[in-house]
Amino acid sequence: MAAIQLWKNKEKRELDPLLFSTIADQKAKDIGQEDPRKNKGTQLRRFFDEVLRLNSQAQRPESQWDLILPQLHMMIAKTAYAKGRNLVTDSFVNLMKDSIHQVQDKDDLKVFTNFLESFMGFYKVYKPN
Secondary structure (H helix, E strand, C coil), rough: CCCCCCCCCCCCECCCCHHHHHHHHHHHHHHHHHCCCCCCCHHHHHHHHHHHHHHHHHHHCCCCCHHHHHHHHHHHHHHHHHHHHHCCCHHHHHHHHHHHHHCCCHHHHHHHHHHHHHHHHHHHHHHHC
16 A cells, blocks of 8 residues: 655645545545444544644644644554554554654644545445444
8 A cells, every 4th residue: 555645846836636536435435345343433533633633733833843843743652553463453553653653743744634634434334433
């Protein structure tokens, strides 16, 4: 499964127009069709909620980005732990890892959060439980 690209051209602040639709839908479909005992919606929702919390924190004027970014990167370890407990698949771990490694600033985190929100919406279609 190919990694997503958060930006089409970050310097020009251009997003891929399909990032929140076709791409999110395809990733949700691919991951939703994997092992039915893994990647349960409630489990993935926990990760999304954490990203949402960090994004909300980051968008505040008084936020300290140098404290938020390490917490975001800790999510890679948390997804690996969930993988070790057979709760998520390699594909989900890789999606999170590849995306988080692209986050360098608050704008990147906002794009990643929006992508994950789209992914979760489509995921509910492919794995309603």
